[in-house]
Amino acid sequence: MNRWQLLDTKAHSQAGWQKFTHYAFASQDVYCPILMAELTQTLPYYSLAFLPVSSTEPVKFQLVALLGLRPNRNVYLDKHGKWLAPYVPSYFRGYPFSLLPDEHGKAALAVDITSPLLHNPAQPGDTLLYQENGELTEAAGQILNFLTQRLQNQQVTQVLTDALQQADLIQPWTISWQPNSNDADPEKAKKQQNLGGFYQIDEERLRSLSPETYQSLAKNSALGLAYAQLFSQARLQDLRYREHRALSDAQPTPSLDFDALFGTKDDTLKFNF
Template sequence: MANAAHWVPLNVKHHGGLMWQRFTAYHFAQHITQASLAATELRHAAACFPIGFNQTTQGWQAVALLGLRDSQNLMVDSQGRWRAAYVPAVLRSHPFGLSADTPETLCIDQHSPFVVSRLDAEPFFNQHGELASFPQHVLAFLQQRETGCQRVAQQLEALANANLLTPWLPEGYQGSAPLYQIDEPAWKALSTEQMGLFWQLDAVPLVYAQLISQQQLGVLRSLFQRPTTPPLAESPSRPLSEWQEAFSNEERYQWPDPS
């Protein structure tokens, strides 16, 4: 899971001498099989990955299925290039994240190779011991994303309470994490009044994103059978120079793909 990182709250006392480096490839994500999704990501993700649901100790979440086995990410090729047209936000914001225990504090993945002590990287803090400008933007972006994830969790809770979620074992899936899907016959059997309640909750886009996304299983199976297939989407080699701009609006999820 993408949220299984070792998040540590940034603290100037402990991390003032460290810096962070922007990544140009996705090697760090090679063993991430599922990536959690916020509400505004669903329409983008559904065009690229199967979307499933699972239940954690923090509640329900929607996840992009990136592989068919544990610790497998078929969307990353051997050179670290991303094979799909969309990258989940939780991966694009690496090595930053939030902890459920301290959602108001920016965290870093302490095991990330992009947390460094070199002086040619970017600082976490400014000369006053406060978060530097870009990490401040990262924190705001991640808090927006967390709000979107909580919205999805509330919608899934309502769907589960209405018996509209059912266990899902996609063809070829061998992962250990149980998945759930929309019970399509039960969904279609809802009355107009019942359907209206889910429109009010804004859960209908989530339902159809999951149902439509299932056709992307064929892409995963194809990549699993032919792991050396060239990337599905490539771009000219360049650093992530537009990263900061992309943080400014939660709706702008189409960040440049490193290659």
């Protein structure tokens, strides 16, 4: 489990980190937040859903991508931690860093102190967090900028999601799939499995919106988000396929160098999705 700690010029003055070379840290994530800015990149590879993030009324929802249908198993990773889709959601590309509110409520850079990528003091080959004058190094500053841009677009995404909720367009979604015969539990292999807890756009209600509401949602781009979620449901078949491959311990091996083809190498800190 991650333990986030705000960076401190005293506590981390000698600290450094290594850039991750795999995504094993995401191996148990079965969903992740998605931003409006990366919709066009995620739609070819991921099913999108809404996840409730508050228990009080009115319930707030977060836009997420589905990464697995079983607990604690991200099927977009192989056993070596290699991501098996050309596009890696931006949520994972700032690790081991994140943003947390400081004592004044301002977003500040934080680090996962449980990560093996972080060393305090720094080890040979590490990238330092701080300069001698107490300012962030250029590399750390780039991470802060990347995460700040993510936060800004996250706020935009939330406003649009809230608009869909206010229009009463978000409804419960039960996702069904059937494990193949290689499932470790023979009984489960025969039965259809249902995954609950996620939400989708109510397509029928979307079609019956009043002209005023429809125009309002179209004007602020919330309508585009609604249709994106509906279109992304076509990727469920691919997700089920990945689950079957994972159950049989057979990892898909791309015949092309997708990193080179789609230009995703070395894009950890880029926000131009």
